[in-house]
Amino acid sequence: MKTSSKHTQYSAYPLITGLFCASFTMICYLFLRVTWAVSMSLFWESVCIAFFLFFFLQILSVRFYITHLPKPIIRAYFVFFFIFCVCHCIAIPRTTFPFVPWNMFSDETRFSNQVRFYRYEATTMSGQRIFLKPEAYFRSLANGRLITDLDNLVGSIFHYDPIRQRDLFKKRQELIDDYARKQGSIKSLMSWFRLNIYEENIFTLDKNKQHLNEILNAIALRYDTWHPDDPLKSVDIIEGIIDISQPSQARPTFSNGWHLSLKQGGQ
Amino acid sequence: MKILHQNASEKTFKFICVWIFGIWFVYILLDPLISLAQYPKSLYFPAGFLLKFLPKNIFYIPVTYPFLLFLKISLLLSIGSVILGYRKKWTALGACFLLTVFEGIVRSFGHINHPELPLLFSVFVLTIFFFFEDSIDTSNKDISKYSIPLLAILFIVCLSYCFAGIHRLIARGIEIYGTNTITFWVIEEGKRSRLLNWHMEDLMLTNPFISLIIKVGFPLVTIFEILAPFCLVSRQFKYLWLMVMVPFHMMVWTFMGIFFWANFALYILFFDFNVFLDRGKKPWTVSFKSL
Numbered sequence: 001m002k003t004s005s006k007h008t009q010y011s012a013y014p015l016i017t018g019l020f021c022a023s024f025t026m027i028c029y030l031f032l033r034v035t036w037a038v039s040m041s042l043f044w045e046s047v048c049i050a051f052f053l054f055f056f057l058q059i060l061s062v063r064f065y066i067t068h069l070p071k072p073i074i075r076a077y078f079v080f081f082f083i084f085c086v087c088h089c090i091a092i093p094r095t096t097f098p099f100v101p102w103n104m105f106s107d108e109t110r111f112s113n114q115v116r117f118y119r120y121e122a123t124t125m126s127g128q129r130i131f132l133k134p135e136a137y138f139r140s141l142a143n144g145r146l147i148t149d150l151d152n153l154v155g156s157i158f159h160y161d162p163i164r165q166r167d168l169f170k171k172r173q174e175l176i177d178d179y180a181r182k183q184g185s186i187k188s189l190m191s192w193f194r195l196n197i198y199e200e201n202i203f204t205l206d207k208n209k210q211h212l213n214e215i216l217n218a219i220a221l222r223y224d225t226w227h228p229d230d231p232l233k234s235v236d237i238i239e240g241i242i243d244i245s246q247p248s249q250a251r252p253t254f255s256n257g258w259h260l261s262l263k264q265g266g267q
Numbered sequence: 268m269k270i271l272h273q274n275a276s277e278k279t280f281k282f283i284c285v286w287i288f289g290i291w292f293v294y295i296l297l298d299p300l301i302s303l304a305q306y307p308k309s310l311y312f313p314a315g316f317l318l319k320f321l322p323k324n325i326f327y328i329p330v331t332y333p334f335l336l337f338l339k340i341s342l343l344l345s346i347g348s349v350i351l352g353y354r355k356k357w358t359a360l361g362a363c364f365l366l367t368v369f370e371g372i373v374r375s376f377g378h379i380n381h382p383e384l385p386l387l388f389s390v391f392v393l394t395i396f397f398f399f400e401d402s403i404d405t406s407n408k409d410i411s412k413y414s415i416p417l418l419a420i421l422f423i424v425c426l427s428y429c430f431a432g433i434h435r436l437i438a439r440g441i442e443i444y445g446t447n448t449i450t451f452w453v454i455e456e457g458k459r460s461r462l463l464n465w466h467m468e469d470l471m472l473t474n475p476f477i478s479l480i481i482k483v484g485f486p487l488v489t490i491f492e493i494l495a496p497f498c499l500v501s502r503q504f505k506y507l508w509l510m511v512m513v514p515f516h517m518m519v520w521t522f523m524g525i526f527f528w529a530n531f532a533l534y535i536l537f538f539d540f541n542v543f544l545d546r547g548k549k550p551w552t553v554s555f556k557s558l
Contacts, residue, residue: 045437049430052493061500065270065418068410073399077419080391084423088430093379097315098367098387100379102430105452106439115451117458135462140300140373142462144525149377151459214307221305240458244450247472 013067017057021050024082028089034190046089053085095197113245118154118257119238122220124230132235134215137222150215154237157208158257168202216260235260271499271539272417273410279541280413283420285350287389290532291366292346294383300339300369304332306376314379315371317364329372338372341365359394366390385424386529392419418499421536425495428512432492444486453481456523465521481518488515498537505537 028046056062066074087099120132134150135142172195179191203211216235224231237258242250272279311330313319318329328334342365348358370387374380396416403412435443443449450471457468470477491511498505513534520526 041438045434048433048437052429052433056496059500061270065273065410069415070399070403070412072402073396073415076395076399077392077415080395080419081422081426084388084426088434094312094314095316095319097371097374097379098384100381100384101434102381102427103434103438104381104431105449106431106435106443112451113447115454115458117455118460120460131460133460133462135460138302138306138376139462140298140303141306141377143382144380144459144461145374145377147459147461148380152378211307211310214309218305218307222302242454242458242472244447244454244472247450247478250472 013063014058017054020078020082021054024053024085025050027086031086031090034193042089042091046085049085049089092197113243115242115244116155116159117240117242117252118151119240119254120219120235121238122223122232122235124227125233126230128230132219132223134219137219137226150212153208153212153215154239154258157205157212158239160205165202165205172202212258213260217262220262232262234262270414270418271421271502271505272414272536272541274541275411275414275417276541277413280417282540283417283536284393286532286535287386287393287420288346288349288362290386290529291362291390292343292350295339295342295346295369298339300373301332301335303330303372303376304335306330310377311375313371314374315367317368318371318375329368330375335372338365338369342369356394356397359390359397363390363394381427382525382527383529385420385427385533388423389420389533392416392423417536420533421499422496424530424533424536425498428492428495432489432495435489436493441486444489449482449485450478453522456525459524461524463526464524467521468523471522481522484515484518487511509534509537 025043025046029043032040032043057066083099087096088101090096091101091103093100120134122130122132124130135146138146175191175195179188179195181188220232220235236256238254239257240252240254242252244250308327308330311327313321313326313329321328329338342362345358345362345365349355349362366387370383393416396419400412403415453468453471457464457466457471471481472478488511491508494504495508498508516527516531
């Protein structure tokens with residue numbers, strides 16, 4: 001590749017790209033620190049990303065390409081990619097969507113030898129037993145959007161952990177108290193930020209049960225619209241468990257977990 | 268050494284525009300978005316600042332029947348207008364806004380997943396380019412101006428892989444590669460009552476060969492994910508990367524039921540099809556005059 005005169009003009013390129021990476025890390029650090037919200041491992045992740053990007057941007061062909069791009073579009077894409085990178089590291093997808101953290105297959109709660117899964121079965125008015133695929137009735141929520149949350153909701157009801165629940169509510173109450181007690185102070189601002197920006201929804205067991213019944217009723221309603229001649233009478237959720245510690249002997253065991261007689265509420 | 272698409276022609280760029288906006292058009296057309304009006308409102312937890320910070324009196328409007336109908340029609344009109352080249356800049360900007368709302372709504376009722384996001388970002392990138400297109404000096408012989416959005420889209424795809432790989436390695440360390448973690452994920456995801464299940468997840472337990480491939484493939488895929496941006500600068504690495512990632516996606520689909528269709532749609536950008544379009548070999552005989 002020839003070394004053009006324009007190339008030498010951009011001797012500040014390493015400095016500029018370095019500043020980009022450093023400011024990205026700095027913003028992530030400030031965000032995570034000020035809101036004391038999430039693990040600082042996200043900060044170390046931002047450092048790794050910054051180093052990676054910095055070295056990638058120094059590759060000759062990349063450097064040649066970027067230094068020859070017109071400035072206005074570089075600025076526009078710079079802002080776009082900066083937001084893209086920062087939102088990955090601060091990890092508050094419900095607020096920053098469509099800029100989300102790219103976390104896939106890295107959930108920390110999943111180290112177990114027992115895999116739990118749920119089957120949705122229903123009985124129609126004629127007594128026929130059918131398998132329900134919840135996503136089929138709300139296809140906009142397919143590709144895991146509905147079923148992942150529904151399975152998690154069912155799991156949180158079937159394996160209710162009162163201690164974890166109490167801790168979550170306690171933490172939340174502390175934030176609310178902080179916000180109320182020191183109005184106007186930095187701490188109250190941080191509490192507000194955490195409550196409104198970082199807050200993931202926490203519900204009581206009863207509320208979760210109510211949500212589950214509402215979803216099952218909505219699914220049943222959709223089913224009935226499609227099959228008016230034989231509507232649903234009840235919905236059952238069956239829990240399956242597979243022990244994967246000895247794969248060759250792994251056989252699922254099933255147990256009835258939830259029964260909803262439609263329009264009557266679950267048990 | 269040249270970057271991929273460095274000399275992309277106007278035809279290539281227009282083909283990609285039609286490809287991306289065309290996919291969205293078909294996707295929106297087939298999506299039964301209006302059915303969401305029947306989903307319980309108590310489970311509506313808005314995704315995205317556009318929806319999350321709406322005032323209380325209009326908070327639930329985005330999930331009402333009239334709004335969803337309006338959203339679908341206006342999305343089809345705006346995307347259709349971009350494809351036909353009618354007031355491209357402004358209709359593309361409208362499409363960006365409406366697509367963000369649409370993607371936010373479908374994630375407001377559940378898990379925030381990633382499948383269509385690279386395609387959404389592609390629309391952002393193309394829209395930004397539409398606004399700057401006329402002001403870019405075309406005298407530069409080294410770089411085609413049409414390469415800019417194509418590379419930016421490809422960089423987004425690569426960065427998303429890279430971030431996912433780095434996050435897995437930093438957050439979970441290397442112990443997940445030596446345990447039953449991947450078996451757990453395959454069984455858990457494969458057993459979900461999805462719209463389309465291949466029911467092949469049990470092979471992970473019953474077939475030692477499949478189990479070995481997936482377990483060995485897990486760390487290998489993480490390494491290739493992290494190195495994804497290098498596809499832009501090395502042709503050999505790009506083919507090697509595709510040889511690993513295409514089977515990986517196929518396995519994730521068949522064993523876990525998770526299909527990253529939008530990523531596949533954008534894999535087209537990994538190939539320099541400039542040659543085909545310019546030589547008139549007609550692999551695609553589409554007229555782009557309207558754009």
